[in-house]
Amino acid sequence: MEAKSGLKLWATLNAWIESALPRTRMALCYVTVQLFLGMTIGLWMARQQSSRLDTALGSRYVQSVDPYRTVDPNQ
Amino acid sequence: MKRSLLILLLGLFVGVATCLGVYRACTASHRAMLNEAAPELAWLKKEFNLSDTEFTRISELHSAYLPQCHRRCQIIAAQNEKLQQLLATNATVTTEIESLLAERANTRAECESAMLKHFWETSRAMPPEQGKRYLAWVKAQAFANSEGMEMRHHQ
Numbered sequence: 336m337e338a339k340s341g342l343k344l345w346a347t348l349n350a351w352i353e354s355a356l357p358r359t360r361m362a363l364c365y366v367t368v369q370l371f372l373g374m375t376i377g378l379w380m381a382r383q384q385s386s387r388l389d390t391a392l393g394s395r396y397v398q399s400v401d402p403y404r405t406v407d408p409n410q
Numbered sequence: 411m412k413r414s415l416l417i418l419l420l421g422l423f424v425g426v427a428t429c430l431g432v433y434r435a436c437t438a439s440h441r442a443m444l445n446e447a448a449p450e451l452a453w454l455k456k457e458f459n460l461s462d463t464e465f466t467r468i469s470e471l472h473s474a475y476l477p478q479c480h481r482r483c484q485i486i487a488a489q490n491e492k493l494q495q496l497l498a499t500n501a502t503v504t505t506e507i508e509s510l511l512a513e514r515a516n517t518r519a520e521c522e523s524a525m526l527k528h529f530w531e532t533s534r535a536m537p538p539e540q541g542k543r544y545l546a547w548v549k550a551q552a553f554a555n556s557e558g559m560e561m562r563h564h565q
Binding site: 403 | 424432552
């Protein structure tokens with residue numbers, strides 16, 4: 336039963352893609368959404384990575400001047 | 411169908427390419443820092459907005475401090491080794507062990523005092539506001555964990 340409804344959903348989606356995407360406005364809309372999505376995810380990932388590197392490099396500086404600072408195994 | 415598939419794939423390509431491009435552009439300064447000879451000092455320069463002159467002075471202070479720090483670390487390592495030998499051959503706390511423990515504590519105190527002096531010297535080489543921020547940050551980093559032992563007997 337579930338497999339049947341899944342198949343139906345896929346067929347509907349497929350039909351929608353086939354009919355809607357070739358329209359110029361819809362295609363432009365889709366590509367624009369992908370562009371913004373890519374930008375948002377890229378920015379979020381970069382912010383996470385920058386913050387991780389800031390913490391790691393700050394820790395590395397303290398380790399270089401403080402002999403009692405233990406090395407964090409996560410870094 | 412062919413046209414739909416092409417648009418679908420083009421959209422996905424645009425999304426992935428934008429994501430990678432933005433990621434690379436936004437992490438470029440950090441990646442450049444990691445390629446420096448001393449990434450931790452490059453980070454310090456960026457984090458505390460240091461000018462080239464201030465950065466040169468701080469790098470000099472850092473290079474002058476490290477050999478002294480290394481020498482003190484070697485002394486502490488030798489004292490630790492000697493302590494291990496004494497602990498292995500004695501069943502009680504002898505006067506020799508006591509004096510070595512005191513000597514070791516002295517070296518550690520010397521080490522911490524030299525480290526604090528270095529922090530102050532470094533902060534003075536920065537613009538006043540950044541120096542204040544640096545001091546607050548580095549003192550918290552270096553001495554924040556020292557409360558662990560005291561807290562164990564707090565109750």
